[in-house]
Amino acid sequence: MPSHVAAFAPGRVNLIGEHTDYNEGLALPFAIEAGVRVDASATAGRAIHAHALDLGERDSYELGAEGPSPGGWRAFVRGASAELAAAGLPLRGATLEIGGTIARGAGLSSSAALEVALCLALLALADADVVPPWPLARICSRVENEWVGAQTGLLDQLASLCGRERAAMRIDFRSGVIEPVALELGDWRLVTLDSGVVHTHAESGYNERRRECAQACEALGISSLRDLEPAMLSALPAPLDARARHVLEENARVDAAVDALSRGDLPALGTLLDASHASLRDLYEVSTPELEAAVVALRDGGAAGARLMGGGFGGSVLGLLPPGALAPAGALEVAPGAGARVLER
Numbered sequence: 489m490p491s492h493v494a495a496f497a498p499g500r501v502n503l504i505g506e507h508t509d510y511n512e513g514l515a516l517p518f519a520i521e522a523g524v525r526v527d528a529s530a531t532a533g534r535a536i537h538a539h540a541l542d543l544g545e546r547d548s549y550e551l552g553a554e555g556p557s558p559g560g561w562r563a564f565v566r567g568a569s570a571e572l573a574a575a576g577l578p579l580r581g582a583t584l585e586i587g588g589t590i591a592r593g594a595g596l597s598s599s600a601a602l603e604v605a606l607c608l609a610l611l612a613l614a615d616a617d618v619v620p621p622w623p624l625a626r627i628c629s630r631v632e633n634e635w636v637g638a639q640t641g642l643l644d645q646l647a648s649l650c651g652r653e654r655a656a657m658r659i660d661f662r663s664g665v666i667e668p669v670a671l672e673l674g675d676w677r678l679v680t681l682d683s684g685v686v687h688t689h690a691e692s693g694y695n696e697r698r699r700e701c702a703q704a705c706e707a708l709g710i711s712s713l714r715d716l717e718p719a720m721l722s723a724l725p726a727p728l729d730a731r732a733r734h735v736l737e738e739n740a741r742v743d744a745a746v747d748a749l750s751r752g753d754l755p756a757l758g759t760l761l762d763a764s765h766a767s768l769r770d771l772y773e774v775s776t777p778e779l780e781a782a783v784v785a786l787r788d789g790g791a792a793g794a795r796l797m798g799g800g801f802g803g804s805v806l807g808l809l810p811p812g813a814l815a816p817a818g819a820l821e822v823a824p825g826a827g828a829r830v831l832e833r
């Protein structure tokens with residue numbers, strides 16, 4: 489058994505395919521270089537002592553006595569150990585030092601990075617067998633759903649777990665197939681721009697949008713919006729028709745983006761980003777004035793396309809900049825990086 493391990497999990501950028509994951513649809517994310525690092529050292533008993541380095545805060549509890557959820561960052565730690573145990577996975581007492589390089593609440597999936605890094609570190613310390621991406625992503629999303637209170641899907645956790653350099657991933661949330669898609673940008677750049685509004689899914693309209701999608705399925709007698717046909721839209725009342733139409737068209741945009749990338753047609757990719765944003769703003773209604781301002785700042789700088797990214801209601805905007813375009817102040821260049829991994833054991 490190792491006495492010390494370290495694990496790293498990256499955040500993610502989603503190129504396109506928003507609010508499709510929990511509708512058994514398609515998305516095209518990539519892992520970024522910034523992320524969360526967890527150092528875990530074994531202790532003699534069954535106690536967990538966790539330390540959030542950036543906040544200077546601590547938490548201590550016994551394995552098996554995690555609940556009720558304390559909220560904040562502690563909910564992630566307690567949720568991770570509780571959900572790993574509930575999945576029948578081995579655990580040991582540990583001291584956990586949590587640090588990293590990713591901004592919280594900026595729409596780059598710091599939450600998923602934290603869940604994944606915690607789970608990988610706890611599992612490596614207990615010398616557990618490797619858990620494949622889908623089941624591990626499900627455990628992590630249970631942390632988010634049951635302990636943090638956000639009914640998020642599996643996009644962020646899978647992107648963090650399966651990232652690789654120079655590629656995005658086309659994820660099919662119905663078939664489970666994850667395919668790498670080469671991201672060759674040449675002199676073009678992808679940047680994110682923080683809207684300045686910290687978002688928490690638990691408090692935003694995210695859960696409401698999920699409910700609306702479930703209501704649309706119920707009204708149509710289908711099990712998921714992946715089964716939606718264009719002709720069915722007219723049977724739905726407002727705003728369910730608009731929500732469903734976004735999902736239908738966003739899935740198609742993911743495959744159009746894969747196609748544009750395979751042709752090296754980056755202007756076409758930009759047009760798709762713009763169309764995704766318009767749909768998230770007008771049909772899915774998850775934009776805010778601050779996100780709109782960030783999109784305008786990117787377009788004013790010459791972006792070929794820009795869109796809000798992630799759940800919306802705050803967080804970051806993604807922009808595709810052609811050579812010579814100006815990134816607005818505060819923009820962060822992002823490139824695909826390797827997926828989550830155990831660094832030391």
Ligand code: GLA
Nearest residue numbers: 506507640641642643798799
């Ligand atoms: C958040 C959630 C994801 C996904 C996106 C929207 O990032 O965590 O599961 O639903 O919003 O695409």
